[in-house]
Amino acid sequence: MSELRVVLAEDSYLVREGTRQLLESTEEVTVVAAVGTADELLDAVERLRPDAVLTDIRMPPGHGTEGIRAAHAIRAGHPGVGVVVLSQHADEGYALELFRDGADGLAYLLKERIGDRAQLVHALAETCRGGSVVDPVLLDALVGRRRRDPSSALDELTGRELDVLREMAQGRSNAAIAARLYLSESSIEKHIGAIFGKLRLGDGPELHRRVAAVVTYLRAAGA
Amino acid sequence: MLPGAACAFAVLLSPAVLPDQAGRVLTAAALPFGFYAAGATARALRPGHPVADRLLAVGVLHLAGIAGAVAGARLPGGSWPAATVGWVSAVLFASGFVALLDLLARYPTGQYAWAWVAGPVRVAAVATAIVTTVAVLGSPRIVSVLELPTGPNPAHLAALASASGAFLVALAAPLLGLGLLLARYRGASVLDRGQMRWPIVTTAVLVAGLVSTGLAERVLGPEVQTALFVGAATAVPASFLIGLLRRTEEADRLAAVEESRARIAQVAVSERRRIERDLHDGAQQQLLALLARVELARARLGEGDEAVERELGAIGEAIGSVHRDLRELARGIHPAVLTDCGLVEAVRSALARLPLDTRLDVSPDVERSRFGEPVEAAAYFLVLEGVTNVLKHADTADAHVSITAAGGLLTVTVRDPGRGFADPREPRGGLTGLRDRLAAAGGVLEVTSRPGYGTTLRGVLPVAGHV
Numbered sequence: 001m002s003e004l005r006v007v008l009a010e011d012s013y014l015v016r017e018g019t020r021q022l023l024e025s026t027e028e029v030t031v032v033a034a035v036g037t038a039d040e041l042l043d044a045v046e047r048l049r050p051d052a053v054l055t056d057i058r059m060p061p062g063h064g065t066e067g068i069r070a071a072h073a074i075r076a077g078h079p080g081v082g083v084v085v086l087s088q089h090a091d092e093g094y095a096l097e098l099f100r101d102g103a104d105g106l107a108y109l110l111k112e113r114i115g116d117r118a119q120l121v122h123a124l125a126e127t128c129r130g131g132s133v134v135d136p137v138l139l140d141a142l143v144g145r146r147r148r149d150p151s152s153a154l155d156e157l158t159g160r161e162l163d164v165l166r167e168m169a170q171g172r173s174n175a176a177i178a179a180r181l182y183l184s185e186s187s188i189e190k191h192i193g194a195i196f197g198k199l200r201l202g203d204g205p206e207l208h209r210r211v212a213a214v215v216t217y218l219r220a221a222g223a
Numbered sequence: 224m225l226p227g228a229a230c231a232f233a234v235l236l237s238p239a240v241l242p243d244q245a246g247r248v249l250t251a252a253a254l255p256f257g258f259y260a261a262g263a264t265a266r267a268l269r270p271g272h273p274v275a276d277r278l279l280a281v282g283v284l285h286l287a288g289i290a291g292a293v294a295g296a297r298l299p300g301g302s303w304p305a306a307t308v309g310w311v312s313a314v315l316f317a318s319g320f321v322a323l324l325d326l327l328a329r330y331p332t333g334q335y336a337w338a339w340v341a342g343p344v345r346v347a348a349v350a351t352a353i354v355t356t357v358a359v360l361g362s363p364r365i366v367s368v369l370e371l372p373t374g375p376n377p378a379h380l381a382a383l384a385s386a387s388g389a390f391l392v393a394l395a396a397p398l399l400g401l402g403l404l405l406a407r408y409r410g411a412s413v414l415d416r417g418q419m420r421w422p423i424v425t426t427a428v429l430v431a432g433l434v435s436t437g438l439a440e441r442v443l444g445p446e447v448q449t450a451l452f453v454g455a456a457t458a459v460p461a462s463f464l465i466g467l468l469r470r471t472e473e474a475d476r477l478a479a480v481e482e483s484r485a486r487i488a489q490v491a492v493s494e495r496r497r498i499e500r501d502l503h504d505g506a507q508q509q510l511l512a513l514l515a516r517v518e519l520a521r522a523r524l525g526e527g528d529e530a531v532e533r534e535l536g537a538i539g540e541a542i543g544s545v546h547r548d549l550r551e552l553a554r555g556i557h558p559a560v561l562t563d564c565g566l567v568e569a570v571r572s573a574l575a576r577l578p579l580d581t582r583l584d585v586s587p588d589v590e591r592s593r594f595g596e597p598v599e600a601a602a603y604f605l606v607l608e609g610v611t612n613v614l615k616h617a618d619t620a621d622a623h624v625s626i627t628a629a630g631g632l633l634t635v636t637v638r639d640p641g642r643g644f645a646d647p648r649e650p651r652g653g654l655t656g657l658r659d660r661l662a663a664a665g666g667v668l669e670v671t672s673r674p675g676y677g678t679t680l681r682g683v684l685p686v687a688g689h690v
Contacts, residue, residue, distance in 0.1 A: 012508040018515025025522045058559075063500060065563050088503060088550060091560040092575065093568035112546050115514040115539045117522065 003027070004124055007048060008034040009041035009055040009067070010086075015114070019054070022117050029121060038066040045074050045081060052082035052124040056111075057094065068098050075105055082127025084120070086111045095138050103132035110135045134169045156198045164191040224266070227259050227283035233290035240293055244371055250449050251369055252289050254429075254456035255319070258282030261460030265467055273333035274467050277326035278460060281319050288316025292369040300374025301365070309366045309373065310359045316368040317355040317393040321348045327400025327426065330463065331418045331470045336407040347396050358389040397430050417473075418466040425462040429455050481665065488597035488663035495557040495600075502553040510546045514539060558603065565591065566599045567626060570606050574624065577610055584625040594633060594686045601664040601684060602626070602635045608657050609637025609680040617641025617678060631687035633666075640677040654680075 006029050010016040016034050023029040033044040038059050045053060053074060057067035071083040084107040087094055095108040107123040113135070114120070123133045157165065160181075167177040174192070178185040234252045238245035262279025269275050291312025298305035324347055328340050335341055359366045361383030365373040404426070408419050432455055440448045521535040553559075561569040567585050574581045593599070606624055613622045619641035627634050657680075658668045666684035 012504070012512065014512035015508050015515065018512045018519065022515050022519050022522070025519055058503070063504075088507060089559055089563075090550065091558075091564070091568070091572040093560050093564035093572055097564065111511055112514065112543045114511055115518050115543055117518055 003030045004052055004121075004128060005030050005032045005048070005050045006124060007032060007041060007044045007050045007053045009036070009038065009044075009053065009059065009070070010034070011036045011056060011059045015056075019114055019120075022114070023054070023120065026117055026121050029124065036060070038070040041070050042073055045078060049078070050081060052084065052128040054084045054086065054120065054124060057085050057087040057089065065094065065097065068094065071098060071106060072101070079105070080128075081105070082124060082129070083107070084109060084123045084127055084133070086113070090135075090137050092138055095134060099132070103134075105130050105132070107133035108135060108138060109133065110137055132169070136166075136170065139166050139169055157195060161191050161195050161198075164188060165195055168192070168195075224263065224279065224283075227263075227279065227286055230283065230286035230290040231256065231259060233293065234286055237293050241296055241371070244296070244369070247369060247371075248289065248293060250453060252286065253453045254459070255282045255285030255289065257456045257460040259286060261464040265464050268468060269471055272467065272471075273329050274326060274331065274463065277322055277329060278463055278467075280322040281326060282460070284315050284319035284322055288312045288319060288368050291315060292367045292371060295365065295367060295373070296369075296371045301377060302374070303377055305374065306365050306376055306378050310356065310378075313359055313366050313368055313390070314352055314355050317351045317390070318348065320393045320396040321351050324396040324400035324403075326463070327397065327404045330404060330422060331415055331466055336403070336410070340403060343399070347399065351393050351396060354389045354392045357383055357386045361386040361389070394430075394433055397426070397433070401426050401430055415470070418470040421462040422459075422466050425455065425459045429459050484663055485597070485665060488601075488665075491663070492557070492596045492600045496562060496596075499553045499557040499559060502549060502556070503559070507546060507549050507553070510542050510549065514542045514546070517542065557600070561599055561603050562596070565593055566602055567591075569599075569603050570624065570626065573603070573607055574610065577614060578620070579610055579614060579622050580620045581610060581622045581624055584623070584627075586627040586629075589626050589628050589633070592628070594684075597664040598633065598666070598684045598686055601661050601666060602633060602682060604660060605635050605657055605668070605680060605682045606637055608653050612653065612678070612680075613637070613639040613641060616644075619677075628686060631685060633684045633686045635682045635684070637680045638677065639679075643672045643674045643677050645672075645674055657682075 006023060008016060008020055008023070008031050010019060013036075016036065020031045020034050023031055032048050032050055035041050035044055036059070038055075041053065041055055044050075053071075055067045055070060057065060059066040067085050067087070071085055074081050074083050082105045085098055086109055088111050090110060098106055098108050105127045107127045109119070109123055113123075126133050163181060164177060167180060172180070174185050174188045177183075178188045181188070183191075231252075234248060234256075237248040237252075241248065258278055259282025262275060262277075262282050265272065265275030265278050289312070291308050295305050295308040295312060298308060321344070325344050328335055328344055335344075359376075360378055360380045362376055363379050363384065365376045367373050401423070404419065404423055408416060408423065411419060432452055443451070517535055517539045521532060521539070524532055524535070558569050558573070560572050567590055571583065574583060594602070606626075610622055610624065613619065617639045619639055621640055623636075623638045625634075625636045625638075654668070654670060661668045661682050661684065664684055666682055669681040669683070670678070671681075672678040
């Protein structure tokens, strides 16, 4: 696989440099630009057309949710560019805001995943392919929230199907899900078929349906 | 102001105009002089205040009535000019009582306590003019509000003779006003009540005096009655004037206190947010940079150095754990989600973190609304304190949180069906802090609890202009 061309946005110099070196050490990623603000990020994407973007959520000047706004702008202007948003916030509200208009090509990861370069690279590659990834900590909170909001289309799913959906939300392949849940791949396929059926996600390319399932999941959880 | 001054001047000339009746005129004018002086002072100190205008109006109308009576006494007895002046002065004098009614109905704020009061006041004004005219026409002699000797009434209508005593109806106006003032007093705030007490007493004395003039004169003699009347006359307008001045002063002071409290609340929230941001930009970022370096070192480590690799892995884990602790600490100081995503999202997020079976009800207009930092922070920490208390003390996993807005007020309720406690008014550490926090944002906290029947925390916060 050819190297992923990535633009990095992070306002703290130390974190930016650390992350850049870490990503480049994998030899799967080339950091084509490392910038400190959302405006510079949008500019770099415009100029360099990277495969994916790794951006902090909170940047100057507002120190709010600039990363999310930049992600929306990038996805709208350059649908082929995947965006991984790194955040210090373990609050589902931010993830829901990021996936407001759909989860395609977007990922929300907690910032401490900087300590796990394999996961960073996985998320970058996944979003570049149009997939989506959500940090497991957030997913657990979203499932907890789903229980409090009883009127959800997801109520029809069994516990096992929810497990599979949660794994799907992290962009895992059927084989990877099977391995993690100690199930056979064929039973994973059956579960996924049941999930698509219950969520009424008819026909269409498998990848799109997977993403749609994840979005439904997040929507329902956030409703 | 000017017509009043002219009338006052005319009244003061009465010893020259009517040497034998001067005492009577000046005694009758004592009360109007008092109102006129109080009104003029109030107008100067509180310009534009309706109560000041009404005080002045009572004085001017009565002085005009009295001046008219003095002038009428000098006109040829039984003539049409004398009759016309008598009628005008009677209507003006009676209207003074309606002005007094309006004053009582508007005191102390300047507005009616209830919007419907405007109707009866207007009816009283028209009715007084009509009744006075009828009484003037019914009187066989020309009417004088000072009961000065007059000639026969050229406009006398024998058919209305029985209505000649209808003047007394004008006295019902202040009585009605006193009733309205008393009714308002019942529902008034402590601040307003303080301003209303003295005027109520003096007005009651005055009304009693007006109604029982004849009786007092017979029992006490004309000199004592006159002395009492003049005393009351100075006390009534003075009590209104002082009440009015004190009221606006107290209101100004309270408004200043409210303002400074709101400022302090804003500063407190901003300060907490700054600390949160400093933690985020400082310690948390440093830890993350460290984490990246440890991971990089691990990546660069040659094969076969498993002990070092394990150690680096453990260091990375430890840094991650400290980072998580710091994140929770920052969140406790000021949750960024409150600033970035609003109250409801922050509450959802907080509830999702607790091992409680919480039901959350949010009214649709609150869902995406923003209410300003101090209010959002106070509401958020109320929910947090409430559910934490359920977790710690209530012995139940059930809790119900509701956030609603109506009529410019945001109401946040945390209810549990758990253990409850005996005396909700007894100060408790967490609740006292919460009460202060809500008060600083202009709100109030209500705690209701009973052993065996659970506990309810309810906070009400002003959010006018936001919903």
